[in-house]
Amino acid sequence: MARKPLMAGNWKMNNTYGEAVVLAQEISNNYNKSWTGKVDVLVCPPYIDLKPAKTVFEFDRTPVEIGAQNVYWEPKGAFTGEISIPMLKEVGCTCSIVGHSERRGYFGETNEEVNRKVRALVDAGMYAIVCVGESLAVRDAGTTEEFVCAQVRAAFAGIDAQEAQRCVVAYEPIWAIGTGRTATPEQAQAVCHAIRQTLAELFGAQVADEMRVLYGGSMNVGNVEMLVAQPDIDGGLIGGASLKADQFIQLVKACL
Numbered sequence: 001m002a003r004k005p006l007m008a009g010n011w012k013m014n015n016t017y018g019e020a021v022v023l024a025q026e027i028s029n030n031y032n033k034s035w036t037g038k039v040d041v042l043v044c045p046p047y048i049d050l051k052p053a054k055t056v057f058e059f060d061r062t063p064v065e066i067g068a069q070n071v072y073w074e075p076k077g078a079f080t081g082e083i084s085i086p087m088l089k090e091v092g093c094t095c096s097i098v099g100h101s102e103r104r105g106y107f108g109e110t111n112e113e114v115n116r117k118v119r120a121l122v123d124a125g126m127y128a129i130v131c132v133g134e135s136l137a138v139r140d141a142g143t144t145e146e147f148v149c150a151q152v153r154a155a156f157a158g159i160d161a162q163e164a165q166r167c168v169v170a171y172e173p174i175w176a177i178g179t180g181r182t183a184t185p186e187q188a189q190a191v192c193h194a195i196r197q198t199l200a201e202l203f204g205a206q207v208a209d210e211m212r213v214l215y216g217g218s219m220n221v222g223n224v225e226m227l228v229a230q231p232d233i234d235g236g237l238i239g240g241a242s243l244k245a246d247q248f249i250q251l252v253k254a255c256l
Protein backbone atom coordinates (compact mmCIF):
# COMPACT_ATOMS: atom_id res chain seq x y z
CA MET A 1 0.00 0.00 0.00
CA ALA A 2 1.29 3.44 -0.84
CA ARG A 3 1.36 5.55 2.29
CA LYS A 4 1.08 9.30 1.88
CA PRO A 5 4.26 10.85 3.30
CA LEU A 6 4.09 13.29 6.20
CA MET A 7 6.60 16.07 6.69
CA ALA A 8 6.26 17.49 10.20
CA GLY A 9 8.12 20.42 11.73
CA ASN A 10 8.68 20.37 15.48
CA TRP A 11 9.53 23.96 16.34
CA LYS A 12 10.33 22.98 19.95
CA MET A 13 10.71 26.06 22.22
CA ASN A 14 11.43 28.45 19.36
CA ASN A 15 9.58 31.45 17.91
CA THR A 16 7.68 34.16 19.74
CA TYR A 17 4.15 34.98 18.59
CA GLY A 18 5.48 37.51 16.07
CA GLU A 19 8.20 35.20 14.80
CA ALA A 20 5.70 32.38 14.44
CA VAL A 21 3.48 34.52 12.22
CA VAL A 22 6.46 35.34 9.99
CA LEU A 23 7.59 31.70 9.68
CA ALA A 24 4.05 30.41 9.05
CA GLN A 25 3.59 33.09 6.40
CA GLU A 26 6.86 32.13 4.69
CA ILE A 27 5.86 28.45 4.68
CA SER A 28 2.43 29.36 3.33
CA ASN A 29 3.89 31.59 0.60
CA ASN A 30 6.17 28.81 -0.60
CA TYR A 31 3.63 26.00 -0.42
CA ASN A 32 2.60 24.90 -3.89
CA LYS A 33 -1.05 23.83 -4.07
CA SER A 34 -0.16 21.08 -6.56
CA TRP A 35 1.41 19.16 -3.64
CA THR A 36 -1.95 18.69 -1.94
CA GLY A 37 -2.90 15.02 -1.76
CA LYS A 38 0.68 13.90 -2.40
CA VAL A 39 2.26 14.85 0.91
CA ASP A 40 0.84 15.95 4.25
CA VAL A 41 2.50 18.94 5.88
CA LEU A 42 2.30 19.67 9.60
CA VAL A 43 3.89 22.19 11.92
CA CYS A 44 4.02 21.84 15.69
CA PRO A 45 4.69 25.28 17.19
CA PRO A 46 4.73 26.12 20.91
CA TYR A 47 1.19 26.30 22.37
CA ILE A 48 1.07 30.08 22.30
CA ASP A 49 1.92 30.10 18.57
CA LEU A 50 -0.72 27.56 17.51
CA LYS A 51 -3.53 30.01 16.91
CA PRO A 52 -1.48 32.62 14.99
CA ALA A 53 0.05 29.90 12.80
CA LYS A 54 -3.37 28.38 12.13
CA THR A 55 -4.80 31.80 11.29
CA VAL A 56 -2.11 32.35 8.64
CA PHE A 57 -2.70 28.96 6.98
CA GLU A 58 -6.47 29.34 7.15
CA PHE A 59 -6.42 32.83 5.68
CA ASP A 60 -4.28 31.63 2.76
CA ARG A 61 -6.18 28.33 2.45
CA THR A 62 -2.84 26.55 2.64
CA PRO A 63 -3.36 22.92 3.66
CA VAL A 64 -0.75 22.84 6.43
CA GLU A 65 -1.97 21.15 9.61
CA ILE A 66 -1.06 22.33 13.06
CA GLY A 67 -0.29 20.06 16.00
CA ALA A 68 0.88 20.42 19.59
CA GLN A 69 4.21 19.28 20.99
CA ASN A 70 2.64 17.80 24.09
CA VAL A 71 -0.76 17.44 25.75
CA TYR A 72 -2.33 16.48 29.08
CA TRP A 73 -4.88 13.68 29.20
CA GLU A 74 -7.47 15.27 31.55
CA PRO A 75 -10.06 17.42 29.72
CA LYS A 76 -9.98 20.26 32.30
CA GLY A 77 -9.40 21.09 35.91
CA ALA A 78 -6.76 22.00 38.48
CA PHE A 79 -3.64 21.03 36.55
CA THR A 80 -1.61 24.23 36.59
CA GLY A 81 0.49 24.73 33.50
CA GLU A 82 -1.07 21.95 31.43
CA ILE A 83 -3.02 22.14 28.16
CA SER A 84 -5.97 19.87 27.37
CA ILE A 85 -7.21 18.18 24.23
CA PRO A 86 -10.42 20.30 23.95
CA MET A 87 -8.20 23.42 24.05
CA LEU A 88 -6.05 22.07 21.22
CA LYS A 89 -9.05 21.00 19.16
CA GLU A 90 -10.68 24.39 19.38
CA VAL A 91 -7.67 26.16 17.87
CA GLY A 92 -7.57 23.64 15.03
CA CYS A 93 -4.95 21.08 16.07
CA THR A 94 -5.32 17.69 14.44
CA CYS A 95 -2.70 15.92 16.54
CA SER A 96 -0.03 16.15 19.19
CA ILE A 97 3.50 14.87 19.45
CA VAL A 98 3.71 12.51 22.42
CA GLY A 99 6.74 11.14 24.24
CA HIS A 100 9.41 13.22 22.56
CA SER A 101 12.80 12.26 23.98
CA GLU A 102 13.22 15.79 25.33
CA ARG A 103 10.03 15.36 27.34
CA ARG A 104 11.05 11.90 28.48
CA GLY A 105 14.57 13.09 29.33
CA TYR A 106 14.11 16.59 30.79
CA PHE A 107 10.59 16.25 32.19
CA GLY A 108 10.60 12.62 33.28
CA GLU A 109 7.74 11.50 31.04
CA THR A 110 7.19 7.76 31.41
CA ASN A 111 5.86 5.12 29.02
CA GLU A 112 2.67 5.01 31.12
CA GLU A 113 2.12 8.74 30.73
CA VAL A 114 2.80 8.49 27.01
CA ASN A 115 0.14 5.78 26.79
CA ARG A 116 -2.44 7.88 28.68
CA LYS A 117 -1.82 10.77 26.30
CA VAL A 118 -2.14 8.56 23.21
CA ARG A 119 -5.38 7.07 24.53
CA ALA A 120 -6.84 10.48 25.32
CA LEU A 121 -5.97 11.79 21.85
CA VAL A 122 -7.49 8.90 19.92
CA ASP A 123 -10.58 8.97 22.17
CA ALA A 124 -11.02 12.60 21.14
CA GLY A 125 -10.65 11.84 17.43
CA MET A 126 -7.17 13.31 17.17
CA TYR A 127 -4.02 11.42 16.32
CA ALA A 128 -0.74 11.02 18.18
CA ILE A 129 2.75 11.24 16.78
CA VAL A 130 4.42 8.80 19.13
CA CYS A 131 8.15 9.40 19.48
CA VAL A 132 10.47 6.53 20.26
CA GLY A 133 14.23 6.26 20.14
CA GLU A 134 17.30 4.93 21.88
CA SER A 135 20.23 6.59 23.64
CA LEU A 136 23.78 6.03 22.49
CA ALA A 137 24.30 3.64 25.41
CA VAL A 138 21.41 1.45 24.23
CA ARG A 139 22.72 1.49 20.65
CA ASP A 140 26.21 0.57 21.81
CA ALA A 141 24.76 -2.26 23.87
CA GLY A 142 23.17 -3.65 20.69
CA THR A 143 19.62 -3.58 22.06
CA THR A 144 18.17 -0.74 19.97
CA GLU A 145 15.32 -2.64 18.31
CA GLU A 146 14.27 -4.35 21.53
CA PHE A 147 14.25 -1.00 23.37
CA VAL A 148 12.40 0.95 20.68
CA CYS A 149 9.80 -1.77 20.06
CA ALA A 150 9.10 -1.97 23.82
CA GLN A 151 8.42 1.79 23.74
CA VAL A 152 5.99 1.24 20.84
CA ARG A 153 4.14 -1.54 22.70
CA ALA A 154 3.87 0.56 25.84
CA ALA A 155 2.61 3.63 23.98
CA PHE A 156 -0.16 1.68 22.23
CA ALA A 157 -1.29 -0.49 25.16
CA GLY A 158 -5.09 -0.73 25.27
CA ILE A 159 -5.54 0.88 21.86
CA ASP A 160 -7.38 -0.97 19.12
CA ALA A 161 -6.37 -1.27 15.50
CA GLN A 162 -8.91 1.25 14.24
CA GLU A 163 -7.68 3.92 16.66
CA ALA A 164 -4.03 3.12 16.05
CA GLN A 165 -4.40 3.38 12.30
CA ARG A 166 -4.63 7.18 12.45
CA CYS A 167 -1.51 7.47 14.61
CA VAL A 168 2.05 8.02 13.49
CA VAL A 169 5.27 6.69 14.99
CA ALA A 170 8.43 8.80 14.81
CA TYR A 171 11.75 7.04 15.25
CA GLU A 172 14.14 9.57 16.70
CA PRO A 173 17.46 8.19 17.92
CA ILE A 174 18.45 10.48 20.81
CA TRP A 175 22.08 10.60 19.68
CA ALA A 176 20.98 12.05 16.33
CA ILE A 177 18.75 14.85 17.65
CA GLY A 178 20.23 18.30 17.23
CA THR A 179 23.71 16.82 16.91
CA GLY A 180 24.18 16.92 13.16
CA ARG A 181 24.86 13.19 13.40
CA THR A 182 22.14 11.49 11.38
CA ALA A 183 21.40 7.79 11.45
CA THR A 184 22.49 6.24 8.17
CA PRO A 185 19.59 5.37 5.88
CA GLU A 186 20.30 1.67 6.61
CA GLN A 187 20.24 2.18 10.39
CA ALA A 188 17.05 4.23 10.21
CA GLN A 189 15.36 1.75 7.85
CA ALA A 190 16.25 -1.23 10.05
CA VAL A 191 14.61 0.32 13.12
CA CYS A 192 11.60 1.67 11.21
CA HIS A 193 11.10 -1.81 9.77
CA ALA A 194 11.24 -3.33 13.25
CA ILE A 195 8.68 -0.75 14.41
CA ARG A 196 6.34 -1.73 11.57
CA GLN A 197 6.74 -5.40 12.46
CA THR A 198 5.76 -4.58 16.03
CA LEU A 199 2.74 -2.63 14.77
CA ALA A 200 1.81 -5.68 12.67
CA GLU A 201 1.96 -7.91 15.76
CA LEU A 202 -0.24 -5.46 17.66
CA PHE A 203 -2.75 -4.46 14.99
CA GLY A 204 -2.35 -6.83 12.03
CA ALA A 205 -0.35 -6.53 8.85
CA GLN A 206 -2.88 -4.41 7.00
CA VAL A 207 -3.08 -1.68 9.63
CA ALA A 208 0.70 -1.71 10.10
CA ASP A 209 1.05 -1.30 6.36
CA GLU A 210 -1.09 1.83 6.46
CA MET A 211 0.48 3.51 9.48
CA ARG A 212 3.13 6.10 8.88
CA VAL A 213 6.57 5.76 10.43
CA LEU A 214 8.74 8.87 10.34
CA TYR A 215 12.43 9.39 10.92
CA GLY A 216 13.70 12.33 12.99
CA GLY A 217 17.18 13.39 14.04
CA SER A 218 19.26 15.91 12.11
CA MET A 219 17.25 15.36 8.95
CA ASN A 220 18.17 18.11 6.51
CA VAL A 221 18.20 19.03 2.83
CA GLY A 222 21.40 17.03 2.33
CA ASN A 223 20.20 13.68 3.68
CA VAL A 224 16.42 13.76 3.25
CA GLU A 225 16.30 12.05 -0.17
CA MET A 226 18.19 8.96 0.99
CA LEU A 227 16.14 8.68 4.17
CA VAL A 228 12.68 9.03 2.64
CA ALA A 229 13.68 6.61 -0.13
CA GLN A 230 13.75 3.80 2.45
CA PRO A 231 10.73 1.50 2.22
CA ASP A 232 9.65 1.91 5.85
CA ILE A 233 10.32 5.66 6.21
CA ASP A 234 7.25 7.72 5.38
CA GLY A 235 8.56 11.22 6.02
CA GLY A 236 10.24 13.16 8.77
CA LEU A 237 9.87 14.88 12.12
CA ILE A 238 12.16 17.86 11.78
CA GLY A 239 13.62 20.09 14.47
CA GLY A 240 16.31 22.56 13.42
CA ALA A 241 15.64 22.49 9.68
CA SER A 242 11.93 23.24 10.22
CA LEU A 243 12.75 26.69 11.59
CA LYS A 244 13.80 28.00 8.18
CA ALA A 245 10.94 28.09 5.67
CA ASP A 246 13.16 27.49 2.62
CA GLN A 247 14.74 24.41 4.18
CA PHE A 248 11.44 23.03 5.44
CA ILE A 249 9.89 23.49 2.01
CA GLN A 250 12.82 21.61 0.44
CA LEU A 251 12.17 18.74 2.82
CA VAL A 252 8.49 18.71 1.85
CA LYS A 253 9.44 18.63 -1.82
CA ALA A 254 11.73 15.65 -1.23
CA CYS A 255 8.64 13.63 -0.28
CA LEU A 256 6.83 14.25 -3.57
Ligand SMILES: O=C(CO)COP(=O)(O)O
Pocket residue numbers: 010100172176177178179180216217218219237238239240241
Ligand atom coordinates in the same frame (compact mmCIF):
# COMPACT_ATOMS: atom_id res chain seq x y z
O1 LIG B 1 13.81 16.10 17.74
C1 LIG B 1 13.64 16.27 16.56
C2 LIG B 1 12.29 16.46 16.00
O2 LIG B 1 11.33 16.16 16.95
C3 LIG B 1 14.77 16.34 15.61
O3 LIG B 1 15.47 17.52 15.86
P1 LIG B 1 16.63 17.95 14.84
O4 LIG B 1 16.05 17.88 13.47
O5 LIG B 1 16.97 19.36 15.27
O6 LIG B 1 17.76 16.99 15.05
